[in-house]
Amino acid sequence: MSEPITRRKILVNYRIRASRCVNCGRTYFPPKFFCNNEGRKSQMDFVDYFYSKGTLISGSVIRKPTNKFLYMGSFMSAIVTFEDGNIRIPGRITDYIPPEEELDITQFTGNNVMPRFRRLYTDGSQGLIYYSSLNFSFEDDYYPYQKYVKIEHSNVSERPGIVSYGVYLPKFRIKSKSESILGVKERTVAFVDEDATTFAVEAGKRTLIHAGVDNRYLKKCFLGSESTPYAVKPSMSTVCQALQLGEEYDGGFFSGGIDSQFACKAATDLFIDAAALVAYPTFDGEYVMVIGSDNSQAERNDPLDFTVGAGAAAFLFGKRDVIATLDYYVPYTSDTPDFYRREGQMYPKHGGRFTGEPAYFKHVVTAMKTALKISGLSPKDIRFVVCHSPNAKFPYLAAQEVGFQKDQIEPGLVVKYVGNLYSGSSPTALAAVLDIADPGDRILMTSYGSGAGSESYIFTITKEIENKRERTIPVKQQIESPCKEYVDYGTYRKWKEIGG
Numbered sequence: 001m002s003e004p005i006t007r008r009k010i011l012v013n014y015r016i017r018a019s020r021c022v023n024c025g026r027t028y029f030p031p032k033f034f035c036n037n038e039g040r041k042s043q044m045d046f047v048d049y050f051y052s053k054g055t056l057i058s059g060s061v062i063r064k065p066t067n068k069f070l071y072m073g074s075f076m077s078a079i080v081t082f083e084d085g086n087i088r089i090p091g092r093i094t095d096y097i098p099p100e101e102e103l104d105i106t107q108f109t110g111n112n113v114m115p116r117f118r119r120l121y122t123d124g125s126q127g128l129i130y131y132s133s134l135n136f137s138f139e140d141d142y143y144p145y146q147k148y149v150k151i152e153h154s155n156v157s158e159r160p161g162i163v164s165y166g167v168y169l170p171k172f173r174i175k176s177k178s179e180s181i182l183g184v185k186e187r188t189v190a191f192v193d194e195d196a197t198t199f200a201v202e203a204g205k206r207t208l209i210h211a212g213v214d215n216r217y218l219k220k221c222f223l224g225s226e227s228t229p230y231a232v233k234p235s236m237s238t239v240c241q242a243l244q245l246g247e248e249y250d251g252g253f254f255s256g257g258i259d260s261q262f263a264c265k266a267a268t269d270l271f272i273d274a275a276a277l278v279a280y281p282t283f284d285g286e287y288v289m290v291i292g293s294d295n296s297q298a299e300r301n302d303p304l305d306f307t308v309g310a311g312a313a314a315f316l317f318g319k320r321d322v323i324a325t326l327d328y329y330v331p332y333t334s335d336t337p338d339f340y341r342r343e344g345q346m347y348p349k350h351g352g353r354f355t356g357e358p359a360y361f362k363h364v365v366t367a368m369k370t371a372l373k374i375s376g377l378s379p380k381d382i383r384f385v386v387c388h389s390p391n392a393k394f395p396y397l398a399a400q401e402v403g404f405q406k407d408q409i410e411p412g413l414v415v416k417y418v419g420n421l422y423s424g425s426s427p428t429a430l431a432a433v434l435d436i437a438d439p440g441d442r443i444l445m446t447s448y449g450s451g452a453g454s455e456s457y458i459f460t461i462t463k464e465i466e467n468k469r470e471r472t473i474p475v476k477q478q479i480e481s482p483c484k485e486y487v488d489y490g491t492y493r494k495w496k497e498i499g500g
Contacts, residue, residue: 010131010241014050015048019033021037021043021044023038024038049089051146051147054082055113056093056113057081058109059079061076073097075092076092076096077091078091080136092134092135093113093136095172095191096138096141113137114137116198116202117201117202117205117242119195119198131242141483142484146473157325159279160279160322161323162323163316164212164468165207165313165430166203166207167206167311167427167428167473167478169311172188172189172190172485173484174487174488181306182393184416184419187308187418188311188418189487190295190499192494194310197235197293200225200235200239210316210471211316211468213318215244216247217285217287218245219256219283220257220289221288222290222291223259223260224270224290227422234257240257262451263422263423263451264447265388265426266449267291267313268292268455273288289316289317291312291314291315293311293313294421295496295499297422307419307420308422309419309420309421310421314427315430324461328374328456328457329456329457331454332367332370332453333363334362335452336362338355359450360390363454368446369402378403379404382404382442382443385399385408387399387429388425388426388446395409411433412429412433414432414479431475439461442459443459443460
């Protein structure tokens with residue numbers, strides 16, 4: 001019995017999967033199980049173009065899309081070739097808003113494009129969400145092309161830690177009306193076809209490229225988020241399928257994981273679990289991925305609505321070629337109801353005066369001070385300090401209270417330019433300082449999640465970090481990209497409500 005059509009589309013569209021005849025080399029998309037030249041006795045292999053670069057050969061602007069794609073408004077369809085024109089694939093250009101006037105498509109022909117994992121459409125407000133990599137962005141636009149090269153790893157660390165990381169920040173931004181909004185100058189905005197799941201796939205993809213690790217060696221994937229598009233159905237399984245994490249078997253993969261939820265520390269809470277797993281003998285030579293991803297939720301014109309952003313950060317934990325060892329860990333939790341969202345509610349609520357003190361400051365400061373105490377370190381022994389950033393004011397004040405100085409705090413305050421990424425906040429700030437850290441540097445990262453809790457980690461940078469620099473897309477590069485585009489408040493709200 002064949003699999004349902006939805007499942008068959010997933011197997012083809014997530015990776016742009018094609019079939020190739022072993023004898024004559026002819027390639028087919030959608031894949032066929034026999035070759036037109038060789039007949040039914042032909043032997044076929046599967047290939048995919050998930051990490052490939054294609055070329056746009058034709059397209060058109062769709063001004064009146066069908067009902068499934070009305071949410072997109074006008075968009076550009078495309079025919080893309082791979083393998084020097086041996087295969088042609090239909091798709092859509094994403095992160096591009098066609099102008100209202102007539103557009104000459106020929107100006108784009110010959111441009112290189114890369115697949116992007118995005119939403120296609122949904123079966124109404126209560127139906128399935130369909131994703132695909134048949135969405136392409138231009139190479140000379142915001143997203144640079146990265147080749148995925150698998151490298152043999154053998155340098156085993158005494159302590160487990162971070163092997164690689166990847167951050168995905170959307171192309172679109174919205175400027176704050178005033179920089180006085182708790183220090184947040186501008187924020188990242190999810191495009192109309194993006195959500196926490198697509199962010200997670202793109203961040204995970206960059207993490208694999210940064211590591212050069214074979215995806216078959218990933219045993220688990222944890223996805224922390226408070227804005228996953230399903231209430232019941234893990235986004236982790238979509239990430240696992242798209243990134244092909246673990247050994248493949250019958251269309252599935254020998255790997256596991258969960259979606260986790262603890263407000264803004266849903267991902268960082270699992271760093272210690274990932275490190276513990278890879279240190280366990282059963283995981284010898286294998287890896288665990290942890291992703292923090294959110295299209296941060298906020299009600300229209302709520303104070304939160306002027307500080308929230310969108311994006312994801314992914315980290316790979318293991319014991320081989322570690323770039324930062326995990327040396328100390330301190331969790332601290334209390335039932336402090338400062339921020340919450342009840343079942344069925346679309347947006348979170350504030351717990352009034354709980355928000356700053358005794359919620360954020362009590363937990364963050366306590367966890368930081370305790371981490372320094374048990375490690376025997378002082379603030380001057382730490383090169384960079386990173387805190388969860390609901391805004392640019394809170395983390396600065398908390399770090400100063402513990403004794404840290406401006407030069408230790410500022411490099412991690414990326415919230416000024418991307419907003420509060422919720423589950424991606426602390427991980428993205430950590431990635432930003434990893435981008436510039438030197439071997440021997442210590443980093444203290446302290447998360448915070450409403451409800452409430454914090455955990456502090458102390459990492460030590462190894463010399464291995466220098467060997468992987470060229471395979472990263474630095475956070476600063478994404479923040480300062482000349483290709484980013486700004487939208488108005490109405491567009492921001494429209495896109496957020498579609499993808500949130």
